[in-house]
Amino acid sequence: MVKSVGFEDSKLAKFLKHEIDSINMHLPKKRVNLEMALEGYNVYVTKENNQIFIDNKEVELLVEMCPKNKLKSTFIPILIIRRRDLGKGTYVISGELIEQFLVLKAIKKIDENWNQFTKKEHSKGSYYLYKPDLIELRKVLPTSTVIGFS
Numbered sequence: 565m566v567k568s569v570g571f572e573d574s575k576l577a578k579f580l581k582h583e584i585d586s587i588n589m590h591l592p593k594k595r596v597n598l599e600m601a602l603e604g605y606n607v608y609v610t611k612e613n614n615q616i617f618i619d620n621k622e623v624e625l626l627v628e629m630c631p632k633n634k635l636k637s638t639f640i641p642i643l644i645i646r647r648r649d650l651g652k653g654t655y656v657i658s659g660e661l662i663e664q665f666l667v668l669k670a671i672k673k674i675d676e677n678w679n680q681f682t683k684k685e686h687s688k689g690s691y692y693l694y695k696p697d698l699i700e701l702r703k704v705l706p707t708s709t710v711i712g713f714s
Contacts, residue, residue, distance in 0.1 A: 595639035653695040
C-alpha cells in the first residue's frame with residue numbers, strides 16, 4: 565500500500581494502489597498448508613482464478629526441512645515481496661518465522677535445524693533476500709514460491 569504523508573486519500577494514492585494490485589494478480593487467493601500438499605492437494609488459485617500446481621518434489625523437500633508439528637501451519641506458496649523502498653533488488657520473506665526458516669534453509673543461508681533457529685532472537689520480516697538469493701531460490705523452489713510487489 566502507498567503510504568506517503570498527505571497522499572493517503574489522494575487520487576494518486578488510489579491509482580498507485582490499483583496499479584500494484586494489478587501487477588499482483590498472480591498471487592494466491594488462499595495458500596495450502598504443507599500437510600494438505602503432502603496428501604496431494606498441491607494446487608492453489610490465484611487472484612485471477614488460475615490454478616497453479618506445486619511440484620511434488622518441492623513439497624517433499626519442504627516437508628523434509630519442516631518440523632512435523634508445523635506442517636499444518638506452514639503455507640505454500642511462500643510469498644517473497646519485492647521492496648523497492650529498501651533498495652534495488654531487495655526482497656522480504658513474507659509470512660511466519662517457519663516460512664522464513666524454510667526459505668533460508670532451501671538456499672543454504674543457514675545450516676541449523678528448526679530448534680536451533682528458534683533459539684535466536686528474530687523479528688518479523690527481518691530476513692532480506694537479494695537478487696543472487698532470489699535466483700537460487702527460484703532454482704530450488706520455483707513452484708512453491710511466488711514473488712509479489714509492494
